[in-house]
Amino acid sequence: MSSLSSRLFDYFKSLDETNAKLLEALGEIGIRNITLLANSTKLPVTTVSFRLKKLMKEKVLVTSNPDLSKLGLAKAFLIATAPLGRQTTLLETIRNTDYWTYIIRCYGKFDGYCAYFAFPASHMKELEKYIKEAKNLQVFTHSQFFWTTNSRVIPPNFSLYDFKKKEWTILWEKWVNDVLTGSSELPEAIKEPYEYPVLVDKKDLLIIKELQKDESIEFKKLAEIVGITPQSVSFRYHKHILGRNLIIDHVVDVYPFPPLLSDLYVFIINFNNEKNLAKFANACENSPFVVSYSKIIGRDSLIVNVYILKTDFPNLIKALNSLFTKNLIKSFTYATLDPTSYRRQTISYEYFENGKWIYASEEKIKKLREICRTH
Numbered sequence: 001m002s003s004l005s006s007r008l009f010d011y012f013k014s015l016d017e018t019n020a021k022l023l024e025a026l027g028e029i030g031i032r033n034i035t036l037l038a039n040s041t042k043l044p045v046t047t048v049s050f051r052l053k054k055l056m057k058e059k060v061l062v063t064s065n066p067d068l069s070k071l072g073l074a075k076a077f078l079i080a081t082a083p084l085g086r087q088t089t090l091l092e093t094i095r096n097t098d099y100w101t102y103i104i105r106c107y108g109k110f111d112g113y114c115a116y117f118a119f120p121a122s123h124m125k126e127l128e129k130y131i132k133e134a135k136n137l138q139v140f141t142h143s144q145f146f147w148t149t150n151s152r153v154i155p156p157n158f159s160l161y162d163f164k165k166k167e168w169t170i171l172w173e174k175w176v177n178d179v180l181t182g183s184s185e186l187p188e189a190i191k192e193p194y195e196y197p198v199l200v201d202k203k204d205l206l207i208i209k210e211l212q213k214d215e216s217i218e219f220k221k222l223a224e225i226v227g228i229t230p231q232s233v234s235f236r237y238h239k240h241i242l243g244r245n246l247i248i249d250h251v252v253d254v255y256p257f258p259p260l261l262s263d264l265y266v267f268i269i270n271f272n273n274e275k276n277l278a279k280f281a282n283a284c285e286n287s288p289f290v291v292s293y294s295k296i297i298g299r300d301s302l303i304v305n306v307y308i309l310k311t312d313f314p315n316l317i318k319a320l321n322s323l324f325t326k327n328l329i330k331s332f333t334y335a336t337l338d339p340t341s342y343r344r345q346t347i348s349y350e351y352f353e354n355g356k357w358i359y360a361s362e363e364k365i366k367k368l369r370e371i372c373r374t375h
Contacts, residue, residue, distance in 0.1 A: 015166075018043065020158040022051055023060075023252055027155020030250035031062040031216045056216065064211035065153050065249035071205070071347065072198035072357055073099075074121040075150060075294065077303055078131065079266065079335060080143035082112040089375040093139045096367050097130065099348050099359070105341035106266065109333055112140060114266055116151075118347050120357030121196030126364075133365055137372045144268065148294040148303060152189035153249040156256075157286055168256065168288060172315045176322050179283040184275035187282060189248050190295040190302075198355060199244050203228060204236055205349040208246065212346040215250060256288045257309050264291075264337040265313075267304040269320070270330040274300050279328065289316065300330075305337075 018041075025040045031052070038045045068075050082090040087105075094100050094115045102116040119127050124147065131145050161168050200208070206226045210217050219230040219237070226233060241247060255262075271277040277300050284290040284304070289312065291305040308316060323329040351358045 015163075017158075017163055018047070019051060019055065020156070020161070020163070022048065022055070023156040023254060024158065026062055027250055027252045030064075030247075059253075061253040062215045063213060063251045063253065064208065064215050064247045065151065065251050066208050066212065066347065067246050067248050068118050068150055068347075069121075069193035069196050070199045070244065070246055071118075071208070072121055072196050073118040073347065074124055074193075074196060075148045076117040076119055076127060076146065077115070077148050077294070077296075078117070078143060078145045079106060079110045079114045079268075080112045080140035081110045082140055083138060086139070086375065087112060089371060090139055092371045092375060093134050093368060096364060096371060097127065098351060098364075099127075101345060101347070103343045105338040106335040107338070108335045110142075110144075110335045114335065114337060120351075120359050122357060123359040123361065126359055126361040129361065130364060130368065133368060137369065139368075139372065146296045146299075146301075146303070148296055149190040149192055150248055151292045151294040152187055152281070152284075153251045153292045154284060154287070154290050155250070156252050156254055157288060159286060160288055161256075168309075170289070170312060170315070172319050175283070175287065176319050176326075178286070179280050179323060180326060180328065182279040182282045184278045185282070186274065186278045186295075190281060190293070192295065192297050198357075199246065200240065201355065202349070202352055204240050204246075205347065205352055207233065207236060207241060209346040209349045211241075211247070255307070257307065259339070261311075262307060262309050263313065264339045265306045265308070265334050266337055267302075267306060267332055267334040268296075269302050269304060269332040271300045271302070272327055272330050276300070276328045277302060280323075306334075 021041045022037065025037050029036050029040060034045055034048055038048045041048065078094070080090060090112050091103065094103055094113060097117065099117050099119045100115050101118050104114050106112060106114045117127065134140065135143065160170055203226050207222055210222055210225060219233040222233045223230045269280070271280065277295070281293060281302060284293055289306055289308040291307050293302050293304040295302055306316070320329060320332055
């Protein structure tokens, strides 16, 4: 049994209605405020504390999803097919940018890699130039590249889970209806940024970087990493990070379905208008198979990450086709992702100096050409 399967097995053994309430609250509130978690779940503080410790022993991790636009960073998405035998070249091309946050192997319509970036907003044209040069050097045969909003990561939701039968029940006709009748107000997380201010300094970025790895990290440990006192960490956390709303989501690392029976996909879904896009996005909040979504800037399109049981995938495709016939969706495409191949890193804090993000465009293009010669 793989480590992921083992973790999931242990997690489902301990999943009861109390733990489910706690996991849902963690996704909305985060892990740092026990009293707030207790009030939200209507559980005693001692119960919350005990169960949290037990969940953490079972490797349930909570991390922070920062508002990149307030850090002076623009989010980008690339999916590309590599020529036969040149997958490594494509991988190294992505890594060479330094500002990637997530890379994963993809198959299907795109046979190559899918990647997300948190790139300096002041250098957006340079990344576009880099991608264009990679295309000219035939690093990939075809690709799609977009600037996107922040991602909305869906918190755990067990409203469709039967605790007695230990199974999920997704009523697909109801789901289609929920999309059609949902709110047409665009979720705050995916509203397009009008500007990309830098509301942090290097010390704030170091704290955020650690919260991206583990939100439960103690202030004492953060103080050692940042080089300031625990009191200063507390001040920065409450006044800067929380006070300036620099955290969008609290990401709870749990898997609703067994890995061996499930698949991971990325969908690019185009809508007829923004209101239809908003309806779909709002319906995702109660969809256990949706991992996250972000809006493509300047388009009525969403990038949606989906983790779903193999047996339910045909039902999802049928539901999307139904939304097409009802004139909510204009078109969609998807690729299969390999969860065993993913690479992840935090924001690239090491390239932030004197209040600015650094990107040496010409050096990166020179290195890109070297990669193409040697791979």
